[in-house]
Amino acid sequence: MDHRHLLPEEIDLLLDGEEGFGVNPLKAHVAQCAGCRAEYEAQREVAAALETLPHFAPSPRLADRVMAQVQIFEPWHVTLRDRVARALPRTQGGRTFVFGTAGVMAVTMSVLTVWLAHRADAVLFLAALLGQRMREAVAGGVNDAVVSAVGQGAATTVASNGLLGVGVAVAVLALAVFGTAFGLKSLASAPRGRRG
Ligand SMILES: [Zn+2]
16 A cells, blocks of 8 residues: 555546546555545545536626726836827938937037037126126116117116116016916927827
């Protein structure tokens, strides 16, 4: 007599009616061992009872109904890739053009950055010059605007308070810039209709 009792998967082999070289020793053990025989018989009854139950099949539309309730969270990089893919032209030529343009822009920006880094003093001088010219232009513009709006008397007052005039002009300029920026932002975030 084989003294090792059957493992659960060995009883499954017998229940499945497997035939073969390895199954014969199991059958021989069941024939000799009351404990394993009882276990085998009990499981065979359960298997037979399960076979008598009606077989159910899910509705073919079950998967669709379940997935309709599932919230799928899209990782940000997938969203970005999809948006880029949608924004790109469909044709190979169009894509080549876009990538070529982007490449030229990137190279130009890189070269410009390197050049600026090596010419910091020249850039600073240029920026200072531009700033001075801009201040003069803004002061002149404010003067002209005040003259046309409230007359020469007030303009003289503003001109004598040059700093205040520049401050007002800067405030007006800032308002205009912010207004434009918000306008562009609302344009950009407006619904873009149905997605392709
Ligand atoms: Zn046994």
